[in-house]
Amino acid sequence: MKIMKKLDDSILFPCGRKMKNRFMLSPLTNTQSNEDGTLSSEEFDWLTMRAKGQFGLVMTCASHVQAIGKGFPGQLGIFNDTQLEGHTRLAKAIKSYGGLAVIQLHHAGMRSEPKLIEDAPVAPSSVERKGARALTLEEVKELRDDFVAAAVRARKSGYDGVEIHGAHGYIVAQFLSKSINQREDEYGGNLENRARLLFEIVEGIRAACGADFLLGVRLSPERFGMELSEIKSICQQLIDGANIDFLDLSLWDSFKYPEEKEHIGKTLLQHFTELDFKKVKLTVAGKIHTGEDVANILNSKVDFVTVGRSGILHHDFPMKVMSNDNFETISLPVTREYLKREGLSDKFIEYMNNWRGFVASDI
Secondary structure, three states, rough: OOOOOOOOOOOOOOOOEEEEEOOEEEEOOOOOOOOOOOOOOHHHHHHHHHOOOOOOOOEEEEOOOHHHOOOOOOOOOOOOOHHHHHHHHHHHHHHHHOOEEEEEOOOOOOOOOOOHHOOOOOOOOEEEHHHHEOOOOHHHHHHHHHHHHHHHHHHOOOOOOEEEOOOOHHHHHHOOOOOOOOOOOOOOOOHHHOOHHHHHHHHHHHHHHHOOOEEEEEOOOOOOOOHHHHHHHHHHHHHHOOOOOEEEEOOOOOOOOOOOOOHOOOOHHHHHHHHOOOEEEEEEOOOOOOHHHHHHHHOOOOOOEEEHHHHHHOOOOOHHHHHOOOOOOOOOOHHHHHHHHHOOOHHHHHHHHOOOOOOOOOO
């Protein structure tokens, strides 16, 4: 399929930052940094290898903004100044290959494991099945401020920008969720109140980091109590507010139809591309495995693709697709030796072994 947009065309974001091509590395959980949240040499090598492979924007894994927001072992953190040295080194290395360096800001909320954080997880409201307690109003405001403080650390470290993780049932999504968020104050109830935390974080980061700092938001329209119509409304409000540079929609499958019966007349992607994006850029993630997949996405009013699994399998996926429209990723499963050659540490490979059919059995 002919791609209507040139893959190596640069993208100019509203903030003035330029992305050299249409490929972004998805923020990927990899469990290979240090338990105190500092950067490990393994994570540094994995990310810089993708920068060398010509991803136009290299995004870190979800990096927690509070110690209590840790979502998985070996997670990179940005909640303490002691973590700045690693971030400064990483941002500089990514940028040396011509890519934009962006960190994803994250808090797991009720999805934190009590054993991992040595405390009860927190959430908008108490969630008994998760052992999570409700945040006080003061703690909600601290959470907002800690997202902003993490962005300030990111700018100080040399990152070009940040992405707020508002997807996949983590804490921002928990506030957005009508089923999870049972608060009765200004952060709960109607959609305006449930979205208040997200908008306050966005406004706070823009004010603290300036007009030339790249700012994105990741949202997912399904699961964890998300409603498509509400997420579309939030997207349009974010666009109209003119504080963000891009929306990153995690669709699980970029070509699927909605699960909500009243919306199945068009694909999930079509529901979002009909919004008025003005100058804000759109990227989507979900099962983009071939050159044809990239073409289909970019021909659907999407500005650039966000690549996850394919970026794990091929550190130079952008180069492979830009040189071959018909490129297809290697067939699964792949051997541990293959993944090591692609820059994955033993810890990351073990994590990927949880994905059924991804890593070949040693037997």
